[in-house]
Amino acid sequence: MNVGKSRSEVSTMKLINVTNSHSRLVMSQLESTDAELVKVYTAGDTLVIYTLAPSHVEILLYNNKRKIRHSEIEEIRNYFIQKLPENSFNENEIKVLDSEGLIEISIPKKAS
DSSP states (O other), X not given: OOOOOOTTOOOXXXXXXXXXXGHHHHHHHXXXXXXXXXXXEEETTEEEEEEEOSSEEEEEEEXXXXXXXXXXXXXXXXXXXXXXXXXXXXXXXXXXXXXXXXXXXXXXXXXX
């Protein structure tokens, strides 16, 4: 999914890091998956879970009050892509899976 935005564009959505408030979730992810880093953010009523693993990055978006808008998905996706090292992933391999109230953005890393 190519959104046509440059890596330098600035996000207008406010993401607030609330990782400390979700310590059990973070510990569970670190203990039971290949995750090396887990961070939790809120964007209004949407919970965003960012997981960094050796071979991929996963970004989960969850909102139990309403359907997550496509513009929100794109903005959050672009925000985190900007934070990844240049040439560490192939844009055309990014997958966005949409379930009811849950969005998963999967970004496979290039083999190093």
